[in-house]
Amino acid sequence: MSFGLKIFFSYVISVVIVMTVVASVMIHRHFSLFRNGLIDEGKMLADIISRNSVTGVYAENESLLKEAASAIMNQPNVIAVSLYSADKRVLFHAGSREPEQIGAAPGGSMDKTAELRGVEIIGEDNNTISLLAPVEMGISREDLYFERSPASVKTLVIGYAGIILNKASMKREKRASIERNLTTTAAIIILGSIFIFLIVKRITEPLVKLTVSVRKFGEQGVFEPVHVESKDEIARLAETFNAMYENVSKREKEKRHLEEQLGHSQKMEAVGTLSRGVAHDFDNILSTIKGATYLLNKKIAKESPLREYTEKIDNSLERARLLTESMIVFSRSQSVRAVPVDINNLIAKIKVILADPAQQNFEIRVSLSEGELIVTADPVQIEQVVLNLCINAKDAMHEGGLLTISTQKVMAADMPQRISAKLPQGYDSAAGFAEIAVRDTGTGIHEDIKDKIFEPFFTTKEVGRGSGLGLAIVYGIVNQYNGLIDVQSKTGEGTVFKIYLPVAEKALPDMGN
Amino acid sequence: MLAFLMIRKAFFLTITVLLSLLCNTAISLASDVVVVMSSDIKPYHEALEGVKETCKCRIKDVIFLNEGIDIGRKISETKPEALLAVGLDALEKLKSVNNIPVVYVMVPHSRSLMSLPNNISGTCMFISPESQIDAMLDVFPRVKRIGVIRSSRDYEDVLLEAEKIAQSMGIKLVVKNSQSQGSVFSAIDSMKGEIDLFWMLADSTAVNRETFEYMLRFSFQNRIPIFSFAQKYVEMGAVAALTVNPHSVGRQTGEILKNFFRDGYGDHAEMVYPAELSLIINRKIANKMGIRIDRKIIEKADNVIE
Numbered sequence: 001m002s003f004g005l006k007i008f009f010s011y012v013i014s015v016v017i018v019m020t021v022v023a024s025v026m027i028h029r030h031f032s033l034f035r036n037g038l039i040d041e042g043k044m045l046a047d048i049i050s051r052n053s054v055t056g057v058y059a060e061n062e063s064l065l066k067e068a069a070s071a072i073m074n075q076p077n078v079i080a081v082s083l084y085s086a087d088k089r090v091l092f093h094a095g096s097r098e099p100e101q102i103g104a105a106p107g108g109s110m111d112k113t114a115e116l117r118g119v120e121i122i123g124e125d126n127n128t129i130s131l132l133a134p135v136e137m138g139i140s141r142e143d144l145y146f147e148r149s150p151a152s153v154k155t156l157v158i159g160y161a162g163i164i165l166n167k168a169s170m171k172r173e174k175r176a177s178i179e180r181n182l183t184t185t186a187a188i189i190i191l192g193s194i195f196i197f198l199i200v201k202r203i204t205e206p207l208v209k210l211t212v213s214v215r216k217f218g219e220q221g222v223f224e225p226v227h228v229e230s231k232d233e234i235a236r237l238a239e240t241f242n243a244m245y246e247n248v249s250k251r252e253k254e255k256r257h258l259e260e261q262l263g264h265s266q267k268m269e270a271v272g273t274l275s276r277g278v279a280h281d282f283d284n285i286l287s288t289i290k291g292a293t294y295l296l297n298k299k300i301a302k303e304s305p306l307r308e309y310t311e312k313i314d315n316s317l318e319r320a321r322l323l324t325e326s327m328i329v330f331s332r333s334q335s336v337r338a339v340p341v342d343i344n345n346l347i348a349k350i351k352v353i354l355a356d357p358a359q360q361n362f363e364i365r366v367s368l369s370e371g372e373l374i375v376t377a378d379p380v381q382i383e384q385v386v387l388n389l390c391i392n393a394k395d396a397m398h399e400g401g402l403l404t405i406s407t408q409k410v411m412a413a414d415m416p417q418r419i420s421a422k423l424p425q426g427y428d429s430a431a432g433f434a435e436i437a438v439r440d441t442g443t444g445i446h447e448d449i450k451d452k453i454f455e456p457f458f459t460t461k462e463v464g465r466g467s468g469l470g471l472a473i474v475y476g477i478v479n480q481y482n483g484l485i486d487v488q489s490k491t492g493e494g495t496v497f498k499i500y501l502p503v504a505e506k507a508l509p510d511m512g513n
Numbered sequence: 514m515l516a517f518l519m520i521r522k523a524f525f526l527t528i529t530v531l532l533s534l535l536c537n538t539a540i541s542l543a544s545d546v547v548v549v550m551s552s553d554i555k556p557y558h559e560a561l562e563g564v565k566e567t568c569k570c571r572i573k574d575v576i577f578l579n580e581g582i583d584i585g586r587k588i589s590e591t592k593p594e595a596l597l598a599v600g601l602d603a604l605e606k607l608k609s610v611n612n613i614p615v616v617y618v619m620v621p622h623s624r625s626l627m628s629l630p631n632n633i634s635g636t637c638m639f640i641s642p643e644s645q646i647d648a649m650l651d652v653f654p655r656v657k658r659i660g661v662i663r664s665s666r667d668y669e670d671v672l673l674e675a676e677k678i679a680q681s682m683g684i685k686l687v688v689k690n691s692q693s694q695g696s697v698f699s700a701i702d703s704m705k706g707e708i709d710l711f712w713m714l715a716d717s718t719a720v721n722r723e724t725f726e727y728m729l730r731f732s733f734q735n736r737i738p739i740f741s742f743a744q745k746y747v748e749m750g751a752v753a754a755l756t757v758n759p760h761s762v763g764r765q766t767g768e769i770l771k772n773f774f775r776d777g778y779g780d781h782a783e784m785v786y787p788a789e790l791s792l793i794i795n796r797k798i799a800n801k802m803g804i805r806i807d808r809k810i811i812e813k814a815d816n817v818i819e
Contacts, residue, residue: 054722055723055727058697058724061695061698137721144715144717144743145743146556146745
């Protein structure tokens with residue numbers, strides 16, 4: 001049974017029990033009040049007739065007694081009136097019950113007359129109540145002469161007045177009271193149950209949402225935050241779950257990112273190792289071919305048509321040499337010579353290298369931060385990185401454009417989220433980075449291939465125009481120094497590569513390789 | 514000179530001693546009396562005042578019966594020389610006392626008064642039949658037949674005496690018996706046409722609020738006046754009544770007490786009829802019934818209700 005149903009049934013059972021008890025008490029109280037009212041009325045009537053019948057009882061005069069009794073007989077609930085002498089003879093009787101029956105009524109007895117002190121109940125059964133009152137007369141001889149207070153007047157019982165009351169009205173009232181109370185109780189229980197159901201549903205709804213969310217996360221790995229409007233414990237539970245899910249998701253993302261990085265690094269390393277081996281062997285082969293070509297050229301006349309073929313061989317050898325060189329650079333061992341390098345100074349030199357007065361439609365702009373921007377790295381590698389990026393940028397601007405190289409110092413806390421998310425764990429948010437941004441106004445990188453641009457041998461250039469190792473080399477070098485690369489590109493508008501390298505003032509965490 | 518002074522001194526000393534002795538004797542003559550009163554009503558207090566005037570006694574304590582005090586214990590504590598019972602209930606309480614004098618006052622007529630022990634005497638409230646008949650004939654001189662109801666044995670001897678007195682005066686006493694409370698009405702009805710005057714006796718069996726209402730109705734319907742024994746009935750419709758004066762009854766009782774202190778109590782109990790009586794007339798009722806009462810009687814009456 002669900003939690004909500006348990007609460008609902010608990011409440012409903014409690015309400016039923018309470019209302020049953022309350023209804024029972026109300027019925028009993030109402031019935032008691034009505035019964036007491038009936039008895040009080042009977043006592044009053046018995047008292048009235050006992051006072052009004054003194055003369056008639058004393059004189060044993062039937063007409064006087066009838067006159068006294070008639071007013072009482074007209075009262076509702078009175079079914080019989082009887083008047084007795086002191087020796088219990090019936091002097092007068094009116095009503096539907098026989099006077100003898102008063103003495104014979106269950107629990108009733110005329111023998112009780114000896115104990116009578118005012119009006120008393122002398123018998124009761126399921127349908128009737130019998131009351132008896134003494135008929136008294138003052139007897140003191142002194143009262144014949146003087147007026148005395150009623151309290152000091154002695155009295156003599158000269159007879160009795162009996163009244164029988166019908167309990168039918170009491171029964172009717174009891175029935176009506178039961179019906180009323182049952183109806184009210186049922187209505188309260190039903191309305192209360194509906195109300196409780198709605199409340200319980202409202203209370204447990206966040207729990208249900210939470211359950212669904214947890215199940216979905218467990219089965220499908222899909223996280224949907226649970227929104228709870230209340231401010232109670234359930235809301236706090238939902239918030240805690242949401243926070244937990246976010247943390248788990250975050251960690252999963254980091255894990256995937258690290259795994260990707262690891263995969264990429266391993267892949268790079270594997271490729272690097274392969275490249276190193278192949279490059280080395282290839283270089284040897286090329287050396288042999290180059291030597292043979294050299295000797296061949298020496299043997300061939302300058303005008304010989306065979307020179308055409310040896311020139312082609314030389315050209316191919318040169319491309320192959322460049323390729324092996326790139327492969328060697330890519331696979332170069334991690335033991336580099338890291339020294340403090342002023343990035344601004346380095347880029348200023350690269351600008352000179354890149355400048356080509358022949359290219360009128362190609363502009364290079366450099367915007368450097370003030371002062372020095374020092375990183376601890378191999379200057380040759382950094383130069384390689386910047387050059388590779390600039391070459392790619394230039395290649396993307398076939399019909400000319402603007403190449404912008406800029407530098408600035410950026411704190412980790414000020415980095416955009418998408419960049420700082422890539423920072424390894426344990427990085428100090430106060431750490432400073434040297435940002436090197438290379439921006440072009442070229443064709444841009446399509447979104448579909450953006451994730452692949454750093455893979456070794458991946459290229460969009462024509463065959464022979466690129467080795468596909470440039471960006472892989474950039475990635476490897478930047479990673480080596482625990483830096484970051486960020487790429488933003490829009491097809492048709494251009495691309496910006498941003499390299500972040502830790503500045504030399506802060507100590508770097510030991511990431512290992 | 515010295516001797517003269519000593520003699521004079523001795524003389525004055527003797528006078529002083531004699532005077533002291535005399536005073537003590539006077540003080541010791543005032544006997545202690547404890548009063549037991551049936552209820553706290555004005556006539557009883559008037560009677561007690563009358564007693565005080567003549568008994569030459571000291572009222573040590575007044576006990577009211579409705580206070581629920583233990584009378585026996587009180588008497589033991591106070592040790593009075595006599596007891597005064599005011600009212601019938603008080604007398605009933607003190608009937609068993611036999612070692613000191615008990616005097617009663619303001620007690621209605623009862624046969625039991627005739628058989629009290631010799632230490633109990635007093636004044637009853639009942640007026641002698643002779644006085645009553647005399648008064649009836651003074652107020653109603655033309656009356657020849659007087660009706661009376663006999664319902665208890667208390668008044669048997671009174672009625673016997675009354676019959677003799679009436680007969681001697683040429684008056685017929687019509688006595689109707691009523692053996693039960695219910696037959697009083699029929700007894701009254703049977704007097705129709707047989708009497709000229711209804712004589713109401715202080716008999717609680719025959720007289721109560723219900724029977725008196727019936728008597729009044731009979732009286733008005735048949736123009737038969739009622740001669741009663743208490744003022745309250747005259748106020749309610751009886752034509753005349755001969756009543757006692759509580760204060761003078763008290764004085765009479767005081768004399769009895771004084772005699773007890775002086776002489777002790779004798780062989781038998783003494784019951785004294787009240788000497789001073791009061792005539793009360795309701796002239797308004799008399800006029801309504803067409804009864805003319807003599808002016809002298811009106812003047813003689815102690816209270817006339819107009």
